[in-house]
Amino acid sequence: MAIILSKDEAKKIIDKVLSYSKADEMSVNLTGGRTGNIRYARNSVSTSGEGTNLSLAVTAVFGKKSGTATVNEFDDASLEKTVRRAEEIARLAPENPEYMPMLGPQTYLSTDPYSENTAKMDPAYRAQATFDSLDPCRKKNLVAAGYMEDSTRFNAIGNSKGLSAYNRETSVEFSITVRTADGLGSGYATQDVTDVSKLSTKNMTEIAMQKAMASVNARALEPGKYTVILEPAALVSNVDASLMVALVRSMDARNADEGRSFLSKKGGGTRLGEKLFDERVTIYSDPTNLEVPTGAFSGDGRPQEKVTWIEKGVVKNMPYSRYWAEKKGVHATPPGGNFIMEGGTQSLADMIKGTEKGILVTRLWYIRPVDPQTLLYTGLTRDGTFYIENGQIKFPVKNFRFNESPVIMLNNLEAMGKPVRIGGNLVPPLKIRDFTFTSLSDAV
Amino acid sequence: MQRRNFIQLSGLGIGSLLTTGVPVLGHSVSSEYLLEASGRGVGIDNAAKKRLADIALNAAKSKGATYTDVRIGRYLQQFMFTREMKVQNIVNAESFGVGIRVIANGTWGFAATSNVTPDGIAKAAETAVAIAKANSKLQTEPVQLAPQKGVGEVTWKTPIKKNAFEIPVQEKIDLLMKVNGEAMKNGAAFMTSNLFFINEQKYFASTDGSYIDQDIHRIWPTFTVSVVDRAAGKFKTRDALSSPMGMGYEYLDGLASEKIAAPNGLIGYRNSYDMVEDAMLAAKQTKEKLTAKTVQPGKYDLVLDPNHLGLTIHESVGHPTELDRVLGYEANYAGTSFATLDKWKSKSFNYGSKLVNIVADKTQPNTLGTVGYDDEGVPCKKWDLIKDGILVNYQAIRDQVAILGEKESNGCCYADNWDSVQFQRMPNVSLQPGTEKRSVADMIKGVDKGIYIIGRGSYSIDQQRYNFQFGGQLFYEIKNGEITGMLDDVAYQSNTQEFWNSCAQLCDKDDYRTFGSFFDGKGQPSQVSAVSHGCPTTRFNGVNVINTGRKI
Numbered sequence: 002m003a004i005i006l007s008k009d010e011a012k013k014i015i016d017k018v019l020s021y022s023k024a025d026e027m028s029v030n031l032t033g034g035r036t037g038n039i040r041y042a043r044n045s046v047s048t049s050g051e052g053t054n055l056s057l058a059v060t061a062v063f064g065k066k067s068g069t070a071t072v073n074e075f076d077d078a079s080l081e082k083t084v085r086r087a088e089e090i091a092r093l094a095p096e097n098p099e100y101m102p103m104l105g106p107q108t109y110l111s112t113d114p115y116s117e118n119t120a121k122m123d124p125a126y127r128a129q130a131t132f133d134s135l136d137p138c139r140k141k142n143l144v145a146a147g148y149m150e151d152s153t154r155f156n157a158i159g160n161s162k163g164l165s166a167y168n169r170e171t172s173v174e175f176s177i178t179v180r181t182a183d184g185l186g187s188g189y190a191t192q193d194v195t196d197v198s199k200l201s202t203k204n205m206t207e208i209a210m211q212k213a214m215a216s217v218n219a220r221a222l223e224p225g226k227y228t229v230i231l232e233p234a235a236l237v238s239n240v241d242a243s244l245m246v247a248l249v250r251s252m253d254a255r256n257a258d259e260g261r262s263f264l265s266k267k268g269g270g271t272r273l274g275e276k277l278f279d280e281r282v283t284i285y286s287d288p289t290n291l292e293v294p295t296g297a298f299s300g301d302g303r304p305q306e307k308v309t310w311i312e313k314g315v316v317k318n319m320p321y322s323r324y325w326a327e328k329k330g331v332h333a334t335p336p337g338g339n340f341i342m343e344g345g346t347q348s349l350a351d352m353i354k355g356t357e358k359g360i361l362v363t364r365l366w367y368i369r370p371v372d373p374q375t376l377l378y379t380g381l382t383r384d385g386t387f388y389i390e391n392g393q394i395k396f397p398v399k400n401f402r403f404n405e406s407p408v409i410m411l412n413n414l415e416a417m418g419k420p421v422r423i424g425g426n427l428v429p430p431l432k433i434r435d436f437t438f439t440s441l442s443d444a445v
Numbered sequence: 446m447q448r449r450n451f452i453q454l455s456g457l458g459i460g461s462l463l464t465t466g467v468p469v470l471g472h473s474v475s476s477e478y479l480l481e482a483s484g485r486g487v488g489i490d491n492a493a494k495k496r497l498a499d500i501a502l503n504a505a506k507s508k509g510a511t512y513t514d515v516r517i518g519r520y521l522q523q524f525m526f527t528r529e530m531k532v533q534n535i536v537n538a539e540s541f542g543v544g545i546r547v548i549a550n551g552t553w554g555f556a557a558t559s560n561v562t563p564d565g566i567a568k569a570a571e572t573a574v575a576i577a578k579a580n581s582k583l584q585t586e587p588v589q590l591a592p593q594k595g596v597g598e599v600t601w602k603t604p605i606k607k608n609a610f611e612i613p614v615q616e617k618i619d620l621l622m623k624v625n626g627e628a629m630k631n632g633a634a635f636m637t638s639n640l641f642f643i644n645e646q647k648y649f650a651s652t653d654g655s656y657i658d659q660d661i662h663r664i665w666p667t668f669t670v671s672v673v674d675r676a677a678g679k680f681k682t683r684d685a686l687s688s689p690m691g692m693g694y695e696y697l698d699g700l701a702s703e704k705i706a707a708p709n710g711l712i713g714y715r716n717s718y719d720m721v722e723d724a725m726l727a728a729k730q731t732k733e734k735l736t737a738k739t740v741q742p743g744k745y746d747l748v749l750d751p752n753h754l755g756l757t758i759h760e761s762v763g764h765p766t767e768l769d770r771v772l773g774y775e776a777n778y779a780g781t782s783f784a785t786l787d788k789w790k791s792k793s794f795n796y797g798s799k800l801v802n803i804v805a806d807k808t809q810p811n812t813l814g815t816v817g818y819d820d821e822g823v824p825c826k827k828w829d830l831i832k833d834g835i836l837v838n839y840q841a842i843r844d845q846v847a848i849l850g851e852k853e854s855n856g857c858c859y860a861d862n863w864d865s866v867q868f869q870r871m872p873n874v875s876l877q878p879g880t881e882k883r884s885v886a887d888m889i890k891g892v893d894k895g896i897y898i899i900g901r902g903s904y905s906i907d908q909q910r911y912n913f914q915f916g917g918q919l920f921y922e923i924k925n926g927e928i929t930g931m932l933d934d935v936a937y938q939s940n941t942q943e944f945w946n947s948c949a950q951l952c953d954k955d956d957y958r959t960f961g962s963f964f965d966g967k968g969q970p971s972q973v974s975a976v977s978h979g980c981p982t983t984r985f986n987g988v989n990v991i992n993t994g995r996k997i
Contacts, residue, residue: 039580040969042774046583048866049576050555070474073559086474095532095618124579131583146776148969178777184785187776240778240971259635260673260680263997267678277997366780367905371916371936374680375995379914379936381907383780402905402912402938408997439991440938444783444909 002075004033004053005120008167011157014057014075019161021084024061024091026103027161028302031057034154039127042146044139046131049124061087065100068093101323105162109297109304112168112288116196119171120153126197127151130175134206138179143210147177151197158302168296172425173197174239178384179209180445181217186397187445188212189364189384191234193425195294212363212385219397219445222388226435228359228415230352230389233423233430235362235382242368244378245428248407249284249340251376252310254319258329263376263408264316271319278314279414285309286337293427295338303335310340314411344417344429352418352432354392359432361387361394365403376406381442400445401438410436474539479521479610479644489517489561491598491648491658498650500563501545504570506652509578510547510554512590513570514651514821517543517561518863521644523610527621528637529629535614542863545570549577551587553844557864591843591854593823595654601817602660604810605693609642609664612694620697624724628670631728634680638668638724641689641963643975647820655822663813663975664696665689665963666720672731681734683727683918686752686900687718689961689975691813705956707885707982708928709921711899713750715958716811730919730931737933739994740920744987746895746949747937748888753917754876755960755978756901761941762796762803763874763978765910766830767967768839772848778969780908783941784836786848794836797945802877803831805840807856812873812977813961820867823856830874834946842869861972868968875959875979879951885982888950895923896935896990901960903936914938916993934994947988952981 003010015029033055040048058071061084068090072083130149138145155169176191190208194200236245257264257271264272288295288305297305301323309317318334326333353361363385371377382400389395410433418430489497498515505513522538542559543566554577558569621638628636645661667685674680690696699719704712712719712726749757764770765782773781788794797803807814807825818824821843829837841849842858860867889897900918907913920932939947961977 036970038970041583042776043585043772045585046552046580047774048553048555048868049580050557050866051576052557052864054559090476093614094535097533098531124576128579128583135583144773144776146773148777150970176777180773180776180781184781189777240969260675260678261635261671265678265680267676269675366908369903369905371903371993372934372995373682375997377993377995379903379905381905381912383908400907400912402907402914404914404991404993406995406997409995440912440914440989442907442909442912443940444780444907444911 002055004035004055005153005155005169006033008157011155011167012159012165015157015159018057018059018080018084019159021081022061022161024063024088026062028060028103029057029159031157032154034152036150036152037122037127038148038150039131040148041131041135044135044145049127051124057083059083059087061091063091065096065098066091066094067097067100099324101327103160103162104164104302106164107166107298107302107304109166110289112294112297114170114195114294114296116171119151119173119195119197122151122197130202134177134202137203137206138210141210142182143213144180144182145177145206149173149175149202156296164302166298166302168298170296171195173200175200175202175205176239177206177209179206179213181213185445186213186217187384188216189234191239193239193422215387216385216397219399221399221441224401224438224440226437228356228432228434229436230356230359230361230430230432232349232363233421233428235365236428236431237424237426239424241366243365244368244407244410245342246424247370247376247378249310252319254321255325257319261373263374264319273316273319275316276314277316277408278311278411280314281414281417282311282314282411283309283343284311284340286340288338290339290341290427292422293339293341293425295425299335303333305335305338308334308337339426341427342420342429344420347416347418349418349430352416352430353389353394355416356389356392356432359389360398361389371404376408377404378406379404400442402440402442403437404439405437474537476523476537476614479523479537479539494648495650495656497561497563497566498648498656501543501566501570502650502652504567505545505547505574508571508574510549510574512548512652513545514649515543515545516820516860516863517648519646520862521610523642525617525621525640526637527625529625529635530622532618540862543569544860544863544865545573546866547573547577548588548590549574550581552577552581552584553588554580555866588844589847591846591852593653593843593854596657596818596822596824597654598656600658603662603691605662605695607694609662609694610644620720624668624720627721628724628728631725632672632732633670633728634673635671636668641665649818649820649822651822653822657818657822659817661816662691662693663689663963664692664694666697666718668724670724670727670731672735674735679735681731683731683734684900685720685727686723686918687714687720688752688959689813689963690811691815691977692811705958708889713752713958733931734933737931740932740935740990740992742990742992745990746892747985747988748892748895748897748923749983749985750899751958751980751982752900752960753898754980754983756904757915758803758874758876758978758980759962759976760904760906761910761913761944762830763871763976765941766839767869767871768841768845768848769869771839775967779967783909783911789836789839792835795834795946796831796836796942797834798948799834800879800948800951801831801834801945803874804828804877805830805855805857805872805874807872809873809979812959813975814871814873814977819856819858820860821854821858823854823858825856828855840869840872845869859974861974865972870967870974871965871976873977873979876983878954878957878981881953883950883952885952885956888952888982888984889923889928890926892923892984893925896932897921897923897928911940912938913941934992935990936993937988937990939988944985944988947985948983949986950984952983956981
C-alpha cells in the first residue's frame with residue numbers, strides 16, 4: 002500500500018472502518034508519511050536514513066466513555082478487529098465529564114502546504130546538498146556540523162457525524178553550525194521550507210562560515226541591560242524552546258481563567274482586550290499564507306482560521322478547547338498551526354546600520370521557563386554574538402546568559418525588520434532595548 | 446513518543462523535561478493487548494529471533510558489510526494523565542520492528558523496518574549497506590570499531606517485583622484519584638498527576654557472535670500541585686519529589702524503611718515512594734510558597750538535596766564528559782564540551798574539589814540506565830569519570846575508544862527505539878557519598894548563611910557546559926545553622942568548574958538517593974534516553990544566587 006494516500010483513497014478506508022462501528026460515536030484518524038535525513042559533523046557524514054509509516058487510529062465512544070486503538074495493517078479483518086478493540090476499551094474506560102460530542106461536517110479554508118519537489122527528495126539529493134555545504138568548509142579549513150530532514154506526509158480524519166477532512170504537506174529543515182579549526186569561532190544558520198527548491202544549503206553554509214570566522218577572539222562585555230538585535234533564529238528555534246513560541250503558546254484561555262497564566266487578571270478574570278505590548282506588535286495565524294502554509298484543520302477537526310491574537314499591542318483572542326469554550330459561551334478558537342508577526346521593511350543590514358550601540362544575536366539556546374507568572378525565561382546567546390557601534394559590527398563578544406520575559410521584551414521594542422520564515426512561522430528580526438543579560442559564558 | 450506529543454498528552458509544561466525533541470515511539474493499543482501472547486513480537490521466541498537476526502547478518506555480509514548488528518525490539522509504554530478528580534487520558538503504546546546497522550566501505554549505514562519477516566529483514570539489511578556505500582563518498586576516515594568478543598546466547602532482565610503492565614488500570618487510577626484528592630483537601634487549587642511505565646523487550650545480535658535478549662522496565666510517578674491567590678494575582682506550583690526509577694510497580698509501595706527524614710518535616714524517598722504523602726505535603730508547601738520571602742541576591746552556601754543535585758550532575762558532569770560531544774558530533778545541536786581532550790590528557794585538570802568522586806555505572810540497582818549489555822553488545826560496567834576532583838575518563842563507545850588509546854568500549858551505546866540508530870548515551874553518572882557519618886541536619890548546623898534547595902526546577906546550561914542557572918521546587922533560608930523560613934525567586938548561577946571546586950561537604954551513604962530523567966534528549970534526529978544520577982545531600986560554598994522576581 003502506498004504511504005501517501007490520496008483524499009479518495011483515504012476516505013475509502015475511513016468509510017470502511019466507520020461501517021464496522023457499533024459505538025455511539027466513532028472517529029478515524031489516518032496518517033502516513035516518509036521522512037529522510039542526513040547528518041554530518043567533523044566535515045564528514047555521520048548518519049543518514051529514510052523511514053516510512055502508515056497508521057490508523059480509531060476512537061469509539063459510549064456516552065462519555067471513549068477508547069482508542071490503532072493498527073498499521075489494512076486488511077478487512079485487521080480493521081474490524083481494531084474497531085472492536087476501540088469499543089472494548091471505551092466500555093472499560095472511566096467516564097470523562099469533560100467529553101465533547103464529535104463535530105459534524107465542517108467547512109475548511111483551502112490551503113496548500115505541499116510541494117512535489119520535496120516529495121521527490123532521495124538519498125542522492127541529500128548527499129549533493131550535503132556536499133554543497135561540506136565542500137566550502139573543507140576548502141577554508143573550517144569544520145561543519147549540519148543536519149537536513151525532509152518529510153512528506155498526509156493526514157485524513159472522518160467520523161460517524163459526517164466530518165471529513167484531508168491534508169497533505171511537505172517540509173524541509175536545514176541547519177548548519179560552522180566552527181573554526183581552533184574552536185575559537187562558531188557560526189550558525191538555518192532555513193525551513195515547504196518547497197526544497199527554495200533551500201540553498203550552500204548559501205546557508207556561507208552565512209555560518211562568515212559568522213564563524215568573524216566570531217574568533219571574542220571580547221568580554223559586562224553583563225547588564227543592552228540594546229539587542231535578535232535575528233529570527235534567536236526568536237524562534239526549530240530544535241529548542243524559544244521566546245516567541247513560548248509567548249504564543251502561553252495564551253490558553255482556560256489557564257488564564259483559572260488564574261495561572263500571565264494573562265490572568267489580579268482579582269479574577271483575564272487580560273483579554275488589554276494593551277500589554279508595544280502598539281507595533283501584531284501577531285496572527287493564517288493557514289492560507291503562501292510563505293507558511295499549514296493544514297486547514299486542527300487535531301480535533303476544527304477549522305483553522307485566520308485569527309488575530311495580538312493587534313497593535315492589545316490581546317484580541319485566546320485559544321479555547323471546545324469544552325472550555327462551551328462552558329464560557331464563546332467561540333472555540335483552536336490554537337493556530339502557524340503564527341505571523343508583522344514587521345517592517347528593513348533588512349537585517351539596515352537595522353544594524355541604524356544602531357548606535359547594541360549587540361547582534363544570531364541564536365539563543367537552552368531556553369527554559371523560570372517563572373510562568375511573568376513568562377520569565379533564561380537561556381544563552383550562541384554561535385555568533387557581535388558588538389555594534391555607529392551602525393557597524395565592531396567585534397565579536399563572549400556569549401551571555403539572559404533572564405528576560407517576551408512580555409517585557411515586546412514592550413521595549415525599538416525597531417522591526419522584514420519578517421522571514423522560521424520554524425514554519427513568519428517572524429521579523431527585532432531590535433529591543435534593555436534586554437537583560439545576567440552573566441557571561443565562556444562557551445564558544 | 447515525540448516530546449511535543451508527550452507534552453500534549455500530559456499537559457506538562459516545557460520546563461518539566463530535559464529534552465528538546467524525540468522520535469515517535471509506537472502506536473496506541475489497549476492495556477490487554479500489551480500483555481497478549483499474540484501481540485506482535487511476543488509470540489516470537491528467541492530461537493525464531495535468532496533465525497531472523499541471522500538473515501540480517503548474512504544478507505548484509507553478502508552485500509559487502511564488514512560488520513553488522515541487528516536489534517529486534519518490542520517497546521511498550523503506558524501513560525496515565527489525570528486532572529483534579531478526572532482522568533484525562535490513558536495511553537498504551539506498542540512498537541515492534543527491527544533496526545540493522547552495518548559498516549561497509551568503512552562507513553556506517555542504518556535501515557529499519559516494521560516488516561519483521563525474512564524478506565523484510567533481508568531488504569532492510571541491503572538498504573543499510575547501500576546507504577553506507579553511498580555515504581562513503583563523503584566519509585573522510587574509515588570507522589574504527591573496538592573489538593568485542595561475542596558473548597553467545599545470553600539474557601538479562603530488570604529485577605522487578607511487580608510488573609506495572611500487569612497491575613489493573615483501575616488500581617492505578619484509584620491511586621491517582623487518592624493522590625489528587627489528598628492534595629485538593631490540603632489546599633491545592635489545581636492538581637495533575639501522571640504515571641508512566643516503560644518496558645523495552647530487546648533482542649540484539651551481531652557478527653561478533655552475540656545473541657542477547659533483554660527485558661527492561663522503568664517507572665515514573667509524578668504530579669504538579671498548583672495554588673492560586675486570585676486577590677493578589679499570584680500562583681505557585683510544586684512538582685512531586687519522586688524520581689523515575691529502573692523498577693517495577695513496587696516503587697509505589699511507600700515503604701517506611703526507604704524514607705529519609707530531613708529538617709522542616711521534609712521527607713526524602715530512596716527506593717520506595719509514598720505518592721499520597723508527598724502530594725499532601727506538596728499542597729501545604731505550595732500554599733507556604735505564596736507568602737515566602739523574596740531572596741536577597743548574593744553569595745550563599747548551598748545545601749543541595751539529591752532530588753535537586755541530580756539534575757546539576759546531569760547537566761554539568763554527565764553531558765560534558767560524553768566523548769561524542771567532546772569530539773564535535775553534537776556541535777550543530779546540543780553543543781560541544783569544555784572538557785576537551787587536552788584537559789583529560791594533562792591528568793591534572795581540577796574538575797572539582799578533592800571531595801568530588803563521580804562514577805559512570807550501568808550496573809547500579811534500581812536505576813534507569815542499568816542494563817546487562819548496551820546496544821552494541823558490550824557487557825555493562827562501572828568506571829571513574831572524576832577521581833578526587835581530577836577528570837580521568839569519558840563516556841565512550843566502540844567507534845570512539847581508539848581516540849582514547851583504549852581497546853574496550855565503556856558499554857554506553859543506546860537507541861530509543863528499533864527504528865533509531867544507536868549512539869553514545871549517558872550512563873548513570875553519580876557523585877559518591879562522603880566517608881564521614883553526616884546527616885542533613887548535621888550539615889545545616891554548620892552553615893551560617895545558606896539556602897537548602899529541594900527538587901528540580903528551572904535549568905539551563907550553555908552549549909559547552911560552563912555557565913549554568915538552576916532553580917528548584919523548595920528553598921529554605923539557613924541562618925546560623927538553622928532553617929528560618931521559606932524563600933522565593935531563587936536561582937543560582939555558576940561556572941561548572943568553579944561550582945564543583947566549591948564542593949565543601951558531603952553526607953554519607955545513608956543519605957544517598959537517586960534522581961532521574963525519562964526524557965534526556967540528544968542527536969539529530971533527536972532521541973531520548975532515561976538516566977539516573979545518585980548523590981547524597983551536598984554543600985557548596987559561596988555560590989552566586991540571583992533574584993528572579995519580575996513584574997509585567
